[in-house]
Amino acid sequence: MKKPKISIAGCGFVGLVNAAAFASRGYEVIATTINKEEADIINQGKTPFYEKGLDNLLAKAIKLNNLKVIEDNQQAVQNSDITFISVGTPMNEDKSIDLSYIEKVSEEIGNGLADKEEYHLIVDRSTIVPGTTRNIIGKSIEKMSGKNPGTDFGLCMQPEFLAEGRAVEDTFFPDRIIIGEFDEKSGDILYELYEDFYKKHLENCPILRMTLESAELVKYGNNCLLATKVSFANEFANIAELVENVDINQVMEGVGLDYRLNSKFLRAGAGFGGSCFPKDVNAIKSWAENDGYYPKILNAVLEINKDQAYHMIEIANELIDSFNNKTITILGLSFKPDTSDMREAPSVKIINKLLTEGVNKIKTYDPKAFHEAREIFEDKIAYCESIEEALKGSDCCFLVTEWDEFKNLKPSDFQKNMKDPNLIDGRRIYNFNEFSKNLNFRAIGRKALKK
Ligand SMILES: NC(=O)c1ccc[n+]([C@@H]2O[C@H](COP(=O)([O-])OP(=O)(O)OC[C@H]3O[C@@H](n4cnc5c(N)ncnc54)[C@H](O)[C@@H]3O)[C@@H](O)[C@H]2O)c1
CATH class of the missing domain: 3.40.50.720 (NAD(P)-binding Rossmann-like Domain)
Structure with missing residues (x-):
């Protein structure tokens, strides 16, 4: 299989670790960021934050000449086959999700697709509330590009499970891959990419395929259950402190x-x-x-x-x-x-x-x-x-x-x-x-x- 060209929007913990991982395994990767200083640092082979093992991985990617960071999503889309979205989805002041980065990047991807002839797959990796991939990312790309999901472009939502502090290890050895898909073709392309990227590791790593909305909610199910375990242990710690x-x-x-x-x-x-x-x-x-x-x-x-x-x-x-x-x-x-x-x-x-x-x-x-x-x-x-x-x-x-x-x-x-x-x-x-x-x-x- 000819390796698809990859673009990744966002160079934070998720985007940069994934970009360096793909690039280190021979994929051509264009990553984008809205932060020029961040782009310059990464292009020099340095990491803008500390994450265990990332400095070596990034050095390898840059040495292979497979990773370039730019600030233009349109250009990134036009020069790749698959675009991953890994921009931030922070908290609003009222603690609800702030989807403004998702909205903006979707428009930019849509603009990039407008002049592109070939089919393109867009995969969201950012954590987003159910319905966002279909109704915000998909609809926005459709509007800006004038193209149709399913025929002209594909759409997937693949929740990211890496944990900071072990992000590199988690990226190379995931315990499962969840593919939320708009249609079968979109899911098939992502599935094939991971067959090529992970090879034998997939024997120990189930790939589950499901609807976009289920995939979005899997991520929340995971983090909420882990947070529940922590609060449960802390509640018991408070009870324990009552007793000698x-x-x-x-x-x-x-x-x-x-x-x-x-x-x-x-x-x-x-x-x-x-x-x-x-x-x-x-x-x-x-x-x-x-x-x-x-x-x-x-x-x-x-x-x-x-x-x-x-x-x-x-x-x-x-x-x-x-x-x-x-x-x-x-x-x-x-x-x-x-x-x-x-x-x-x-x-x-x-x-x-x-x-x-x-x-x-x-x-x-x-x-x-x-x-x-x-x-x-x-x-x-x-x-x-x-x-x-x-x-x-x-x-x-x-x-x-x-x-x-x-x-x-x-x-x-x-x-x-x-x-x-x-x-x-x-x-x-x-x-x-x-x-x-x-x-x-x-x-x-x-x-x-x-x-
Ligand atoms: N950090 C984690 O451990 C982790 C784990 C799993 C999932 N996630 C999810 O992944 C997403 C990204 O998290 P993060 O910690 O990597 O974020 P981050 O805040 O560290 O980085 C966000 C990146 O997005 C870039 N960006 C913003 N708008 C952009 C645009 N229009 N085009 C290109 N780049 C743009 C920023 O410049 C920055 O590089 C979030 O939804 C988060 O919830 C994070």
Whole structure:
């Protein structure tokens, strides 16, 4: 099979990882972005954000001369056979989905198709509420191009399941591929592309074909269920804290061994964040409410998550009465390890709250997210170059993100550097008994030991 030429609209986590993956396997890829600086950085073979393994993959793609980033979707469409849409679908102020990037890119793709003779397939990878592929993307392309879906162009919706921090691995080894299709021809073309791209991996990776709208809703089903598991673990952590000698880690380990469940995402902590869970749960909840259905579980999931990051401050208050004039350390800023993404990160909620409590100084350390943190907090907080520097002279430390390098810290690291060794483990990475013996220590999901 002759490899189709690919264009990808959007160079964020989804677009860039997919673009580099296709290019590294010999496909010619044109990616587009509305951000010129982003385009220049990528064309030089550098990544505009940190994602584990992406720098090597991108370097390979650029070396093969298979990837070019431009700012013109019309040109990208005219010079490719398949266009993937991976633009952002952020939250509006009222927490519903903002489809303005989808609307804009669909018009641009439609304009690109207007002068094209050949059949073209458009595949949405952005997370969008049911009906969007058919009624917004499809209709807009039809209007701008004067062409007909099914005959002149094909339309698919393939939800993206990659997780930040392991986006490259997830892209090369997905656990399933969902193809929502406007018609059989559209689905067949995408299916053939993945047969060629994944080859033997498809033996372990089912491809499910369905309607466009079902595929759109699969993505929300996934993220909402994962977010529900996190909020469930956090609700049980709050219950565990009512009782002496109950440890949420032990409880969830026991629960997760049930053959009908698994232990993933059953870890209590500072709550979920990131660019997907908060916005996707809110988006589908708003969408359902607008249509007259009140989703009870989703509302509870969000309600629990709203307070979870602040709960770290509540339990810190049991160790130190007031934050007034105190020096506070935050270990970990990104919403999870192995990524620099700080969108909706619990660290942002915690820092913003502490800034209203009269603290003397907030010293932070994160292995990768400083650039993102500076954009948010500018000079309101200090950015340290090592864990030691962040702990020096501190009155209280919040462990917010479980980067590997924090896991090896010993109680003595906190004792020797901090003015007063108060530590709150928001991710349950430290041995509770050992740390409780040596420090003023509290952890999510475990009542303090009597001293
Ligand atoms: N980040 C994730 O882990 C993840 C996982 C699964 C699904 N998703 C979904 O994928 C989509 C993209 O997410 P992301 O995190 O990669 O987004 P992002 O915000 O990191 O990047 C969006 C990109 O779209 C580009 N863009 C906007 N309008 C454009 C246009 N008209 N033409 C070309 N480029 C345009 C921006 O320049 C940027 O490069 C969202 O719907 C998201 O919900 C994200």
